[in-house]
Amino acid sequence: MSGSRRLDALRAAGVGFVAGVPCSYLKRFFAGCNELPAGAYLPAVREDHAASACVGAWLGGRRALAAMQNSGLGYCLEVLTSLHLIYQVPLPMLVSDRGAPTDYEEHRVLGQRTRALLDLFGVPWREARSGEEDADASWLVSASERDGRPAALLVGKEADS
């Protein structure tokens, strides 16, 4: 057990590799990642590199998850569209859900368009719920593997469980 029910549920759903860039909404999750065995967690320098490393890990036989703040989706677009979506590589993503009207300015523009952006590129998403970590994890894995594509679990501040 890692101290993060979210991470434990994803591990139980078969996630064997995580690459990501931290977000304060995902503190508990990333604290758990830092305790994973060597080779199971890559602290990436930017979100597109995280998503690309997940392609390598998937080719290597692991179920690989990318975790990030929703602002990182912008960096990821090139990789999602010219790697995952054309090679049909599954990518479960854990994405923080910043950008509420009460959130800081720098989060609002992309934050308020996160769902529209995911819809535009055909990335299925769902909002994570605290207490439903196992159901969220199995949805995320099956949504990404059904057609071999990215899928996103959006995590609000209260769902970093």
Add this chain to the structure above:
Amino acid sequence: MTRAEAVALALSLLADDDIVVAADGAISREAYREHDRPRTFYMLGSMGQVASIALGLAMTRRERVVALDGDGNLLMGFGGLAMVGGLKPPNLHHVVLDNGCYATTGGQPALSRVVDLAAAALGSGYRWARRCHAAGDARDALHSWLAAPGPAFLDLPVEAADADPAPRVPMTPERMAQRLRAALCDSRT
């Protein structure tokens, strides 16, 4: 030495179970033409991500992973050097076929003419990094690089001229990915 000759030479020195990540554009097309192998991943787009894909492979596999990168490509995803240098996978060998320009788009000069890529790799934490200075030394340089402790980095200058462009890889991207994954997952090490 042309880039295609350098690609062919590098591939000829590898073991059958080595895993190759070939950069998008000319490097992938030449890698396919010179020596197609089931354990090569041919990138089509996502410029700048060669080292990151190779790192994901190196962290999850025991076999040697060889990244065939370009200079413009590496510069675009320079953060990849920090990830490889920071994580230090001993089985990752990274070579840059350095023509000092963006050959595919018309030969516009690249900053690799002034940026010391090997010094950047060393400063990022690679265990071994060199620049090969003369074309006649390429074979020896590639041998030393493959024998060095990983992560190892070689900056290999190649000609900018592209007299004999290789055609696109005649495989769907889905097939490229599935072929490599099947080759790896049917023989777990």
